[in-house]
Amino acid sequence: MKKFINKLDDVLLESLSGFAEAHADIVKLALDPHFLSRKNQALNKVVLISGGGSGHEPLHVGFIGYGMLDAACPGHVFTSPTPDQMLAAAQSISTNKGVLFIVKNYAGDVMNFEMAAEMLNIENATIYTSDDCAVLNSTYTEGRRGVAGTIVVEKCVGSLAETGASLAECKALGEKVNQRTSSIGVALTSCTVPAAGRPTFNLAEDEIEMGVGIHGEPGRRRLKMQEADAVVKECVEAILADWQQKQLSLTEQHETLLLINGFGATPLMELYLIYHSATKLLKQHGICITRSLVGNYTTALDMAGASVSLCLLDDEIKYHWDSPVHTAAMRWKC
Amino acid sequence: MKKFINKLDDVLLESLSGFAEAHADIVKLALDPHFLSRKNQALNKVVLISGGGSGHEPLHVGFIGYGMLDAACPGHVFTSPTPDQMLAAAQSISTNKGVLFIVKNYAGDVMNFEMAAEMLNIENATIYTSDDCAVLNSTYTEGRRGVAGTIVVEKCVGSLAETGASLAECKALGEKVNQRTSSIGVALTSCTVPAAGRPTFNLAEDEIEMGVGIHGEPGRRRLKMQEADAVVKECVEAILADWQQKQLSLTEQHETLLLINGFGATPLMELYLIYHSATKLLKQHGICITRSLVGNYTTALDMAGASVSLCLLDDEIKYHWDSPVHTAAMRWKC
């Protein structure tokens, strides 16, 4: 394993420090317990707090700022943050509108945020994101994972919160966006957790993992590498099947947001090729794409691979997606 | 080699198509010869055209748009574009202010742009960027390479051109920014050119290449992997030595822009750790950092590694760096 690190124990703090220094105009870093929050906290709005294991950057720290999150609690690499972080973050920001936690649906994240929520003496609610449609038998298990679609939830709820909307309204919008978003990822290589020092899993030189999780969790099936169009086809069809199962109905005038997310080591050149492939296939299915995002937004350290996310827009979601945002990783109209 | 591609011959065109589709609000793609240009071309400004081999995305296509480039000519992977591309791009955009080519200083790029410039019947000039201070004996050779610092040149000249400045003024600013910017990169792994199908060079599991070029050209020296601080120290000292050689003098009130650029496969987490390390070291040398950029901006396909660039700001450069920009890869204040 070759990585730019000093001591293993210091990776997280040094990296967060660099992030806070590079974006000192937007965020500030609190230590012990660690969390990052907006430099200039807006008052009179629902406080949006997300978090999760580190190694998915820019998620979530890169989405702190105007129009998106108020704070993010980074755990160790691929390890959920602990409740004291969420408590400290929530308590450091006081508005009279309550706190909304945005949590990716993983056992660890769920339980840590849940304990924080129980301990917090401020009105609060939680949105669990679960856009990953990779896992087929998820109805028999504790449910689907939250992956790249989480960004769309954070962006839209962030925009709504900025208008002074209530906790219930923010939660409702977040749940709607989550419900209308499906994602699936493919790994070409494993990732390497710094502290482990070796790849989490092994893929042969001609194998790929379809439906991989953003921590390198095995997915739906392992298959031989194929041409991009074939791989993307399986992704697109998984998403459309999921939409059918969710009974998302497509009107004539429907619009969608297509997000091609890189896992960290896949060049932009390939991500745009995937985007092109996905648009071709989606068009064949009569899907109309009117918004797009391509890049490394929800990564899995140094994994090569990408995920496809599709969100069925409506006027409300579109409005909040388009509205101004000013964070380290996403900025427009301001 | 596992990559998201269909046929080798189609990689570039499919990827450019995806880019043009995903950013149809900003750019349009012309075919045969290939180039991308702004969707809404501004009149009455110097036309800025850059280009180079593909595989460095978002450079240059990601920097087309308001406040930056007017067009970019992408060559095959790591291969300079051909003069007909530059000619077609220049001829498709007509303003009365002339054309400024921004060219990274590589034999191939230089000669292809030169031939285009000779064949073009529109007033034109060229800026050659040469920020890479990795190569020690560059005074005896045809000169230094242009690397990540090129973005700073494109951003600042782009901003100035938007004000209606003349060709000479734009060229002068670009050359000033180039002169005040030094960069050096380190590779932890090679990259793999799709058509070659195998890594360009080999690094042992404990080796790194200091001073690597953005095409995987060997650099200054090969050394054993060390802790990040030691690696970054060598980079920072190379840059400061270069500044001394360039006789850039630092006033009490000097300000700098620190750019930590990922080569493609290095996670943001590590890039921010490098940023932290570099700020620590630069502070020790009395350098004051007031602007920053961290991310994958000038990549080398799937190479793991990063480069450090430092630009000595002045009021003019700072103004043009801060001014609004709206491109696929860099957007602020609009």
Place this chain on the structure above:
Amino acid sequence: MHTSFILDAAKAIQQSILNNEAALESLDREIGDGDHYINMKRGAQAIVSMQEELVSLSAALALNKIGLKLLSTLGGASGPLLASFFMSMAKQWPAAGKADLLSIALAFDAGVQAIMLRGKAGLGEKTMLDVLIPVSQQFKQLAEKKQTKAFICIALMESAEQGLINTRDLIATKGRAAGLGERAMGHLDPGAKSCQLIITAVCQLALAP
């Protein structure tokens, strides 16, 4: 049981985790995300570092502090689960001088119940509970039957071992492996492995002369 035993147990557990790095690490790489060893190591280290702070406390207070510490250092899924275990066990812990085996077994069981509640899980879901539930049941039964400490310790170690082995052929329905379906079969659950290590370390310590 005295606080000093708890402190010694913490050290024994830490040692056992460190000794089993390869196993813990590879199990979570196989059906999880590869961080379980690191999490457990960090948690154990944090507890062992509390020696001074804990030594003068009652066992119940010490157990509660341990739970709180785990809550803020472990993270992941195992963090809130093991933290809940210790905090709930602490609540039920018998008063000083009344710590007979049955009341310890009941406190232990309260801890296991807390994990079930927090994780919304039961037996057969391929989690740490596949070790903890049978161990707890047996502990209560044997303590009710007034078996000796030595007998109980040996039985619990066996039960833990068996519970762990049982996880091998289960399909996971909780935790990170829940997405794997049949592909999780043939792999032990990492959390079950650490619980088996913990139980074994404590029982061995209790058995020592």
Place this chain on the structure above:
Amino acid sequence: MHTSFILDAAKAIQQSILNNEAALESLDREIGDGDHYINMKRGAQAIVSMQEELVSLSAALALNKIGLKLLSTLGGASGPLLASFFMSMAKQWPAAGKADLLSIALAFDAGVQAIMLRGKAGLGEKTMLDVLIPVSQQFKQLAEKKQTKAFICIALMESAEQGLINTRDLIATKGRAAGLGERAMGHLDPGAKSCQLIITAVCQLALAP
């Protein structure tokens, strides 16, 4: 020399490039950026595809078209250089019926001069010129001495081979390898290798009965 010879030469060159994939590819990987083989292959393919368009043209016009085609397909450093070579050679090409060996040698030399001008390079800089300059000089000398075609062809192939070998121990001062300093030593220059292949393919064709 007739246009048909040029077309046959293009095919022979293409074949030679394809046959030497491994060498061309690895040389540019070692001291360049690994694309030289792909560039040359693309260029050769483009020229071979022009057969129909070229067959009815004069040699000079065909050579000029080839230069223009290379300019728009090759890219990289070799693109403008080889394109300039063909376009300048075309300008100096003797009129039909006047294509004696000396005038061909002079046209070839004009092409090499164009490369020197465009690349601002000369002998000993570890580039294709280390093959082309000696070959051109010898071509002129032997043609002036009215040596036979066969003699000249054999001499030029040897000269190209020697020029290529000479690049091995040079430090590059032009092109992508210029940054390498002493590390470029021990490696042949990829552009020199393709030029040696081109010259050899053409000479062999000229030698064929």
